Amino acid sequence: MTIDIPHMIATAIVIFVVVFGISHLPAAETMSKGRKALLTFVVLFVVLMIMNMVWPSGTEV
16 A cells, blocks of 8 residues: 555645635535534535546556
8 A cells, every 4th residue: 555645635635625615605505514524424425535536546657
C-alpha cells in the first residue's frame, strides 16, 4: 500500500468544497441539523465515489 499525497489533497479539497457549499446554500438555512447532515453525507458519498472511480488511490501514473 502506498500513500498517495495528491489523492489525499484532492479528497480534502473536495470535502471542504462540499461542506462549505452545502452550509452556505440558502435552502440549508431552513433544514434541520439531521437533514443537513444526511444531505452532506449523500453528496460526499456520490462525489467521492465518482472521484475514486476516475482516480483510484495508490495507482502509479
